[in-house]
Structures are given as C-alpha cells and as structure tokens.
C-alpha cells in the first residue's frame with residue numbers, strides 16, 4: 266500500500282515526496298515544511314515553494330498544532346466517502362506557525378464555538394493504520 270492511502274476518508278493523493286508527513290501521522294506528529302530560500306511555511310507540507318520558486322529545498326518541522334479558529338461551517342450533507350461522519354463541523358484554523366488549515370472541528374458543541382477561540386490540530390486514527398488531522402478545543 267502506498268503511504269498516502271493511510272491518510273483521510275477518501276484518498277486523492279498518490280505517493281509523493283512528502284511521504285514523511287504520513288510517517289509523522291503514525292507517530293501522532295504533524296509535520297510541515299519550511300522553504301530554505303524564503304522561510305515560507307507550509308502545512309500540509311509541500312515539496313516545492315510556490316512563493317519564491319527558488320528550489321533551494323524544504324526543511325521539515327513538526328508543528329505545535331496550536332491555532333485560532335478563523336471560521337467554520339456545519340455540513341449536513343457530505344460528498345462521497347464522508348457519509349458516515351455527517352453532520353460535521355468544517356473549520357479553518359490559523360496555525361501559530363502561520364498557515365490556515367481546513368479540518369474537521371471535533372469535541373465541541375456548536376453553541377460553544379467562537380471565532381478566535383483556541384483550538385489544536387491533532388492526529389486522529391480513523392481506522393486501522395489510517396489517519397486524518399482534526400481540530401479540537403484547546
């Protein structure tokens with residue numbers, strides 16, 4: 266099995282240069298990449314920098330997961346592959362490291378959600394050796 270088949274409810278991505286990301290998930294760690302050329306930080310990780318396009322390489326860095334809730338939406342209907350998890354809260358959180366990340370927000374009632382609240386991005390195992398990342402309240 267290619268490593269990326271371990272990520273997500275539905276797999277959209279073939280094996281790539283960012284396979285280290287998947288190894289991190291198995292250890293409960295989330296890794297992003299930082300451009301050596303310009304310092305731009307990416308999560309999920311990218312193997313090339315879209316900002317400076319210098320090709321100086323990327324440095325792998327474990328992220329803290331600490332984030333602030335930017336916005337959210339509650340999905341009552343799901344695309345193929347997500348039928349078992351509706352309704353779910355889809356959130357955008359800004360990581361302490363900079364990037365905005367889209368992920369499910371779990372472990373919180375909708376009445377408790379506040380824009381700007383502290384949340385944390387964590388690894389969740391959704392099946393045997395299969396993972397996603399989700400936001401939880403901090």
Ligand SMILES: [Zn+2]
Nearest residue numbers: 300303314317
């Ligand atoms: Zn760059």
